[in-house]
Amino acid sequence: MTKRSLTDLLAQMTLDEKIAQLVQLTPNFLNDNDANLTGPLASMGLNPEAVWNVGSVLSAVGAKETIALQEQYMKNNRLGIPLILMADIIHGYRTIFPVSLGLASSWDMELAERSAAIAAKESSVAGIHVTFAPMADLVRDPRWGRVMESTGEDPYLNSEFARAFVRGFQGSDLTGDTDRMAACVKHFAAYGAAEGGRDYNTVNMSERQLRESYLPAYKAALEEGCELVMTSFNVVDGIPATGNRKLMRDLLREEWGFDGVLISDWGAVQEMIPHGAAEDNAEAAHKAIAAGVDMEMMSSCYAQSLKELVQSGQVDEEWINESVLRVLQLKDKLGLFDNPFRGADEQREKEIILCDEHRQAAREIAAKSCVLLKNENVLPLRAEQKIALIGPFAQSGDVLGPWSIWGSQDEAVQLFAGLAGKTDVSRIAVAEGCGITSGTEAQAQQAILAAQDADVIVLALGEASEMSGEAGSRSDIRLPEVQLQLAYRLQQLGKPVVAVLFNGRPLDLHGIIDVADAVLEAWYPGTEGGNAIADVLYGSVNPAGRLTMSFPYSVGQVPVYYNSYNTGRPLTPANADQRYVSKYLDIPNAPLFPFGFGLSYTEFAYGDLAISAAEMGETDKLTVSVQVTNAGKTAGEEVVQLYVRDLAGEVVRPLKELKGYRKLKLEPGESADVQFTLTEEQLRYYHSDLTFASDAGLFEVHVGPNSRDTAVQTFRLVK
Template identity: 60%
Template sequence: MKAWRNDAVNDMELQRLLSMMTLEEKVDQLLQLAPAFFEGANSAGQITGPLEGLGITEATVRRAGSALGLGGAEEAIAIQDAHLRHNRLNIPLLIMADVIHGYRTIFPVPLAIGSSWDMELAGRTAAIAAKEAAAAGIHVTFSPMADLTRDPRWGRVMESTGEDPWLNGEYARAFVRGYQGKDVAKEPYKIAACIKHFAAYGAAEGGRDYNTVDMSEWMRREYYMPSYRAALDEGCEMVMTAFNTVDGIPATGNRKLMRDLLREEWGFNGVLISDWGAVKEMIPHGVAENERECARKAIEAGVDIEMMSPCYPHHLQELVESGEVDVKLVDEAVMRILRLKRKLGLFQKPHRYADPAAEQDILLCAEHLDAAHEAALRSCVLLKNEQNTLPLNKDMKTALIGPFAVSDDLLGPWSCMGKREETATLAESMSLLAGSSALTAVGCGVESITEKELTDMLTAARSADVVVLALGEASEMSGEAGCRADIRLPGCQLELVQRVRELGKPTVAVLFNGRPLDLHGVLDEADSVLEAWYPGTKGAEAVAELLYGEANPSGRLTMSFPYSVGQVPVYYNAFNTGRPQSDPSAPVRYESQYLDIPNEPLLPFGYGLGYTEFEYGQAVLSSDELHAGSSLSASVSVTNAGSRAGEETVQLYVRDISGETVRPLRELKAFRKITLNAGETKEIEFLLTEDMLRYHHSDLSYHSDSGAFIAMVGPNSREVQELPFQLISGVYGTTTTTT
């Protein structure tokens, strides 16, 4: 771990400041409020919870330690200046915001960026978001979200990078590097990152926001914790608590999780912040009788900042004065906050990089728009392309139909200060490339359809050579509180697909959405399907270029698409069970299977197509034995057998045949992205080492076992070549409890 190791050094000035603070000032330093509470505010911020009943006084606001969700440099400067005029000790505010996939220049949603399999690109999008946010007066972003996601019903899967713990960790590192740079204190236009939601929020029961999570500690450590740890190892400055329970205790009041694991075992001494209102939510959770008990449990768990609930300011002082809470806990929390403010230079430059003039130059600048365009191109995933329907011929008459044909709702949830009116529509972008050969008819709304829309659609479709259907979810159908039990497209859109197919025209479907969908009625009906996600500010231009072959689709799924919602959660790295399905084509009774649907997802992890074909040669291992301190290589030749250049993502998986605990059928261990010209061949080599084979045992120790393994190489998690090898006896990793 990085940043906090030397926090105790050179703390003398902060200790003097702490000694000058009254208990009331210390307690209020732990409070975070929305902008509407502050003098100088011109917006109410982005409200994600109730404001009523906070009971916050003007004096408390003047002593508060942080604000969230401000609307730009002018407001940030005005609020900070007013706060410093009224704050007795001139302690500046920390200003935070949900800068999730861009500030004003909006990139594809994180699940889409995950589909790029490009860490450099992910880091660059975060760096640009940080630059724009810093110029607008933001000091901290509530990102990245490293929650492992296996349930597409959960609206917040759009904010994740998928279902693989190792890949999520690599993305978490990349985002943290982008936001913070090598040194957030010294590099210009960097902001502090906050990893969330600690812990295991992605496993909320039923895919429903704010719901219960119940799993073994072994499961958490093996699958859900590694990506958080990766972000912290990269030096992430803050952690946000999850809304859910962990071992029957809400995370925000969970001392074992926060103090014992996060702080003591992992050594994290940065700032721990609750999610919006989560401290007070211990009351409806049923583990606190009142706000007073909430305050005690949260501070004892190690929560430094209470976001948008009043338990600390209402009760923490009396808890200390009554002796129920040791004042040292409050002092520790205040010191962690002061250290971050010092690290960010706020005592010397309380406005930091906030500058209205610079803000105007930086936001939506050409460099940032180019990056948004590249990210959108690389995030789209081609799911189907029968008869080479794509790319489209610009000379063919194309009918663009569907609710997203002329929609600017392409930014997605959590698009911060992005403006839909600054986003081109798909119709505009296709017309720029193909001119009058692109016709447009809406056909239906996202969730409604009229006879006139159908009539206009059919008129356009009949006159066209090919039909492009722009389908998907409205942005409010995804993101926080955007959970759906039925993850098919709305019925009116499925009807639209069916009516078009009845015309017998070549049909392409383009999907704008924030989650894996049940694609029955689309994937089986359309000739080609392009998953565009919510592609951001330059998304429409990128999608049009992909449709017309100006660029080659290269995205690969990082979350499985279910055959049916009845499979959910369905994911590639599942366990085998004691009665695995032996033959899907000839089911046998009393095996682990469904009677009415396949076990396998419709589209697997790692899947994606392009406009060329890749052929894999015979994969080989350099040895069938792996020894301690050495490595073996898995190699395969890949040939572009098509007529145009393309990019392939070659993937390496491993299966441990027999472990002390059950092991998954396959686990991603490495990947290589390669670009090949038509007819070109490259030899791809992966190195396998003993440390890649370690896992958590039943006693939570983390090490490898000797025995049989299978390495697997292929273009996705389903289509692989298997290469058996042995890990030789006596090869062990660390036996300490770790991730």
């Protein structure tokens, strides 16, 4: 439809119909209308007629259900306006990929895009039109459970992943390609900076810090064409994001030019009341519509109050018209006016979902997401070795992680099954050893017995999925004590120990890193997790994952992140014995494992770092080069990382900032010349007056395999 046609349609709508288009409900509100008269409908302040004008439904899935729901809706909608069906498709629909923090460890945008495209294809054939992804929140606190949904602590890398996910979900022709779906970037803004790592908690930072670190990834998603934005639960500068007019209308709409649909998170409009920013539903509705929130998810402020606010003159009806038009435009972009059922197809659904091609992709991506943190000549395993597979994740299907709502643990490959595909099953002894948080002496003894004849002990440890994700904040981010005790007792047998970790956040690894001879971070690897991990453990895949978030030495360091500021009294090797410097008395300042870290089954040697000039003008391009050689005996992939430090800025600058990276695949003995190009634009930052510019002066350029182990050269920017 043309914009004129949509405007004409809008003109035919009553005020009640328009307000209903701005409401999102779950499908139960539509499925049994009569039963809802005195139940959910009444509690939401909706009448039965309003239900058939509701603009969207969330969490209806499956072609049979979505087609029936749309048919029923279209029969009852006076103007024939179709329903949008939305759902949380975070890291896969039925074929589940690693959680986002794990997938980010691949440092591979093609894999990220591919995973989103497969998720979109499975979701679309099941009748879903919009996903609430990607999450572009930058996170520096691993106590926050939703870190598993993030891609880490770096604004540049987060931005690249946000772009890749949007490309994968939406493709290049959202209207014509019914195997794609609209993406909704979230949570705008700075949800990942919740104080204390406690979900839904306060966010407090300067606008300069917000713009420099937290906003870039959202903006990148929008530049890639992302169709929707979701508000965050937290306050921004003391005002809940969902009612924050400066954030939503001034920055998002006016400054960035976003004209897509802005949707609240679940109940976030009404939550302005307990926040202390609204006295009642009417004030919450007023503030949200004034901020430009187009759609209210699962609370009733709009339904109960907007009509009266318009009739009393407190709300300009033009605000509502603008929001309704944006909702109608999204429906048109999705092609729903021409085909309300879009890609939903029961027969294709059977052919596409969990097909071999998708499973193979999940296996490949999960293997490339694993990060080898330690290896003292234990890995890779050999097929002739006897393995004792022990731990609560040895035969657990809980490998999908949070937000794998539509996935099935029964369809997931357990670690035992993966190992059994690499060696004769008679060589594998299995014991649980303990549960996730509790265990018995009988379980421990069974594990010790299973390990007696083994050549290698593989410990499958971690967090249950409900210990991570939304509302999964933890103050103690070590492995549960019962698992650490099991590991210690098994170490006493004197056999090599390999720890495989299943978790959704960076952990404090004390108690396992010093017990195990090898540690593989597998995250929640998804549907093909067992096969993927076995591929890595047995060397079919050489681990190439690199951390996108620092692993703390202790929770007492948190937040600890690579791109931090220096202090006036920085800790250095030369002053480490002095008291009056910025340090802890009981632990190091540095994380246990830094951003960008990851081991391989081979070794990579870096040559001398070179830069093309000692000075760089505003229009010049500086070339940074280094030779990298595979000095080992196995083919492998390296992630060569480029960092820059501005040594003296108008505002203090981070110790390092990632500006680029290159993934290399090298055969044994093979070398490659890696070149990066730096421009003045890459040296810009937000100054104290919020201007975005660079400063003349001295800079460091760092190149290495992670943010800690780098070679350095200096150059001067001349203006």
